[in-house]
Amino acid sequence: MLEITDLHAGIGDREILKGISLSVSAGEVHAIMGPNGSGKSTLAQVLAGHPGYEVTSGTATYDGEDLLALPPEERAQKGIFLAFQYPVEIPGVTNAYFLRAAFNEIRKSKGLEEMDPMEFRDLVEERLRLVDMDPDMLTRAVNAGFSGGEKKRNEILQMAVLGPRLAILDETDSGLDIDALRVVAHGVNSLRRPDNATIVVTHYQRLLNYIVPDRVHVLAGGRIVKSGGKDLALELEARGYDWLVEAAPAGVAGAGV
């Protein structure tokens, strides 16, 4: 489904991703772990099409198509979803309006009619239950004044409504207490299907107790320095990252991106 080959990307003159290669197939969950500043979030944002990052070389294909040539909205319309590490507040736009606009844009791109508002409301109410959110959230402005946990749940709600084929969760676990973590993980697991895939970007192993990965990759210094099965996450939890980072080439240092 997703094929990344020797991807280099950065901001301005600063290269952050220094040759990432990764292959994700339908039905799989991949975890990307690594210390702060390793390039995890950059990879997530580059895949979603953040205009602030420049891809300098390498390729990324999605279902055989050149992903990097597509603007962010077309990636979304083709089924890529990024759950933001820091969801953006949009005062003046209600959650309900935003969800419906996004949902219908994606339908429109597939040549489908807009969904009937009543039918859509039923869908949203069902998905709200999946992430244990109060329907009142729909009438509030997108993320405005939401707590950290509410914002993360709201990301998963959007994911649940939009039904992506490739979901990328960028540190969705950070700042969540254990109850919220369970709710979020339950939401993600409920949405798993044989024809979709999930990339979980995280600093900590604990989310992976709930969302069990098929593959774990350790990112350090802008490169994948180790890949393995789910046991690798446990090993990282026990040993930390230093043993891998020290083995990695120089250039790891750098602020969190």
Next chain:
Amino acid sequence: MTVQAFLDEFTAFAADGGREPAWLLPVRRAAIERFRELGFPTTHNEDWHFTSAAPIAEAAFVPLSGGGDVRAADLEPFTFGDASWTQLVFVNGRYAPDLSSVAGLPGRVRVASLADALREGVPAVRERLTSLASSDHGAFVALNTALFVDGAFVHVPANVVVAHPIHLLFIADADAAAGASHPRTLIVADHHAQATIVESYVAIGDPLYFMNPVTEVVLGDGAQVTHLRVQRESERAFHVGTSQAHQARDSRYSSFSFATGAALSRTNIYTVLAGAGGEATLNGLYMADGSQHVDHQTRIEHIAPNCTSHEVYKGVLDGAAHGVFNGKVYVHPEAQKTDGKQTNNNLLLSPDAHVDTKPQLEIFADDVKCTHGATVGQLDEIALFYLRSRGLAADDAKTLLTYAFAADVVQRIDEPSVRQALETLARERFVGAATAGVG
């Protein structure tokens, strides 16, 4: 139009003024004298520093005197609410009784054309007209005072609550081309009266004309007036509008100015908190593109103690539009315990759009709480990416964020039908317009 042309117009007008009450002519003469002295303001004038009146001063206008071919169906895009609304319609400056509806008003409430009220010798008109907006307000108010032909008169007697809004609709059509009009409106809310008045300036087509309206609003003790002003003039028009309110004790004046039309517009919204315990809310939204120039001047004068004023103005400017906001809050020495808050936020959608914003506080009392602030910014790139990452096209994301910025202030309008109508206008204002330079 030169100053002299307006002076000549007055000479002809005064010679023909036989149908007016005798007291008005000296007032008009004083006003035209004042206009002669002042002439049109130049950018050397502090209040006109960012707005040049030269396009008005140099154009050749003739007095606008009615005509027009406006049918009831033509009004539909400009009306709010339903048939229960009282509506006075003025076509090219003249009252159009056939298009107006004054039925269903509570007893003793008067909504009429000012010309009719003057002819009838209504006492409130004699007492109040020109008492608030005087020659001190500068050349344009003086010109209006000298030359006004018609406008609206609204009188809500003491303790009367008018449930439905009253709409004063000033419409221009092709016959307004090259005309100048100076509508004059007087709104009197006696003690503990309540009313909502919507004043609209709109056009059919794109005639070039000069609209110079002046509105005076008198609020008695405990009166509550909501005054919504909608400026959607023709894209080639010039609009200089002044509204002056005077608030007695415990009165509440709530003003909203929505300005999206005209090539050049200047809107002055002034109020005086003359009695203790008064409350003034002055909000507004201006949205302009192309080469439009949109200027708002507001002045809140705190004369009495224990009064509150709140002000939020927002501006959205695209293309090479130029916005101006100048908000003054004067707190007189006697106005202790004043609580004043003023904000002006601007969104620039294009590198060629610009805004000059100048919030001003002048405080002569020592026990007050006053704040002010202004911002100028662009659309948030991260927010745009967020919306696009959910499938919204770049242009739709920009439109949505722009609307969200504007909606915040529109949502402060209490009257639901007007709020919804202005939300729609705000949402559609820049749809399809060039938003080059963003993203």
